Amino acid sequence: MGKVHTLALFNNFEEAVRAIQELKGAHLPGFRIDDVVIKSPIDHPELSEMLGKRPVYVQLFTLAGAVLGGSVGFTLIASAQANFLLQIRGGRPVVPIPPDMVLTYELFILFGVLMTMLGCFIAWKLPGNRSTLYNTSISVDKIGILVRADPLVIPKINEIFARHQPLQIMGEHGR
Amino acid sequence: MSLSNLIKNWSSLRVKRPYEDQYKDKDYKWAMVIDLDACTGCNACTTACYAENNLPVVGREAFSKGQAMHWIRIERYWGEGEEMKGRFPDRGAQFLPMLCQQCESAPCEVVCPVGATHHTPDGLNSQVYNRCIGSRYCSANCPYKVRYFNWWQYPERAWPNPLELQLNPDVTVRSKGVMEKCTFCVQRLTEAKGRARTEGRRVADGEVVTACAQACPTSAITFGNLADDKSQVARTWERQQIKLASDRQEKDENLRGYRILEDLRTYPSIVYMERVRDSEA
Amino acid sequence: MIHTTDESDIEIERRFVPKAKDINEDIAWAQINKDVLRSMERPRLMYWVIFLASLALFSVGVYCEVYQYRNGLGAADLENPQVWGLYIATFIFWIGMSHSGTLLSAILHIMHADWRKPIYRFAEAMTTFSLMTAGLFVLVHLGRVWQFYYVVAYPNERWTWPNFNSPLVWDATAIGTYLTSSIVFLYFGMIPDLAICRDNAKGFRKKFYWFLSAGWQGTDRQWANFRVAYMTLACFLIPLAVSVHSIVASDFAVSQQPGWHITSFPPYFVAGALYSGCAAIITLFIILRYVFRFEAYMTMPILDKTCRLTFAIAMVWTYLNLIEYASAWYGNDEYAKQALIFRATGTYAPYWWAMNFLGSIVPFVLVFKSLRNHLPTMMVVSLLLNVGMWLERFMIITPTLAHGYYPWTWTGDWWPNWVQIGIVAGSFGWFSMLFMLFCKIFPAVSMYEVKEMVYHRFMASKARA
Incomplete structure (x- = not known):
């Protein structure tokens, strides 16, 4: 079974940082830190550093x-x-x-x-398909955390997100 | 293929010209001598050039704007003449026929963006009308300003029917927007060279002359082959101690021959004969 | 629909921007998006006035060019030594104008000078469009413009190539490279903003921005690659911009003509280019600030910084200008000296002195802070500086061609006729038309970078507190 996405939107920068830290510490099965993507309106090098080294070629x-x-x-x-x-x-x-x-x-x-x-x-993997989980408020001022994981762990991830005052949690199902 | 050509011929592609004895083993190097002491300023050369090379007569208005097409022009200077009571001085007029100097290291050739002007193996500075796009950079860079641009579509106005019948069939009629200049009557040279090659010999001295040299009533203009030691031009160059590949001639004080603006290292192919006088010295 | 007044108009003027700050840090990010996006929809009436005026001016230029195309270049009253006239002079002017945009944007980006952020987008657009205008003059001045592609090195069965020795071919290569690179730089810096446009547009515009935004979603991988690529492009553009104007200067320095054959020409041209470009940035700053209601972003302190920069460059230019005169004066080259004397005392002397006055004396207005902050004065001064720089290019071409090596060809009574003046005027119309269109279609203020600027300044002030 393939992996699915979930996206949480945060208004607060610090809460997003804490959410990522908690995700890293959670040791969920079928979840890797490489599958976490931050979507932000401006460049946040300090935030993406937390996701580990992602080389640029x-x-x-x-x-x-x-x-x-x-x-x-x-x-x-x-x-x-x-x-x-x-x-x-x-x-x-x-x-x-x-x-x-x-x-x-x-x-x-x-x-x-x-x-x-x-x-x-x-x-940027052009011309490829973009992930469908996107919210226009990301281009305004919200920070989004996109996680790709096993469908079984998605509820647990969403639970972690819910602890950090997200504005919205979007999933691929139920849309 | 291109790359191997580049590598194989690298040293020959890096040669700087002119070098001494460049034309020693060649058949032709066209050159000219103009004796200014013999020139009377009669403009016969200009007229002959207009007839030979299909030069358009541009008319009074365009001429006064500086759009004339005279490949060879007679320049008049007033030398050490006596001031006269009347309106004009009667003496001291000096004439200088100015035409393309066919420089060996021509400033115009370097700057043409499309390579429309280049150097032929017989030492001419040639102009390819079909290739010219009319950027006029060559004219801007010519120290002698002997390049003429077709500012208008001259053929229509210069030779209304039936005057086009007088055109020389051997010479292209140039359209608007291309640069042109003296070619040393290349159509005559090509014909003579072809004839000589058929007969298995070199073009003899005096066999071919330019229209201006032919028309000059005082024989002030001598044209010939500098690669041929016995030609009149080569002997005059030798007598005047002028070397083609030198930008500063070491010659005797009393010799009259000189090349115009030689210190710009253009290495012109035309020697003028006239004692250079400095009236202030 | 043309809206001349609306509520947000008044709102902007009420919004408080502290005098000493480049930008108000408390501005809401949503407000930034709103302000910039609104500028793309409802500019002030003045926008349409400027647009239509430039369209009219452009039509004049087109008419003159058609006339010249049909009749030959004689229609422009060019003559034997005066082979280039205003065309090449204005060509240098536009190439020069193009320099500041990219160069300043790139330099300031590398040095992390964040006050560049609200103004760099339109400066880069200015670069691109003035390069396109300069390219027009390359075509306009050709005798056989329909054969212009001979300059391009394309493979053909006759093995004919352009003459790679010619500075004009270097020019074509350099300008082609610069145009390509500055479009890439402009476009790259705009991708996150195009995504914002995409998110807010409807209909065919959404498709348009969707295509241009290249799938931008602001992911960390996209940002990381973007950061590296943008910095790399900036690093490439600085030497490129310097090389382009040095090559344009080589057109003259490589030639033999006295008055052109000067080794200090390349730096002199680069300084002149930066100078006129900076002055043009001030002019456009004032116009855009008014037309698109960008008072909250294009603030007075930023204008002040730009003015100080312009003054510094003006002094560099003045120095190089004096050096050029001095080397001609003290050098032993009689021809160059004569050419200089002819410029200062001959037919074109009034223009030469006007050029020196406008280029070297007028910038001292920029020394006074009160004048720097007075918009009408700055508008007039910046325009005057560019008039001076245009005259400089005129002085490089015309008197030099009038006074070459060969005395018989000296001319002193050549003046451009209506065809040339019409084409030069048309080029200004073409430039402002394209520029105004750009500002309407694309965000003229970089939204994401203003957010970055606001964010970093906010964090810094928080850290201080």
């Missing part, structure tokens, strides 16, 4: 893009120059280094930027 995409853009850019430009029929201009060498450095630099940045965006989209 965007930098690797950036690095790949920058290296690729620089090296492939230079090679393409230089070989285009070397193959151009009307290649001798103004007494400059056919493959002049300073102009190529300028162009390489721009391509290095362009590909770095594009790959950063791509990497971020991949990390």
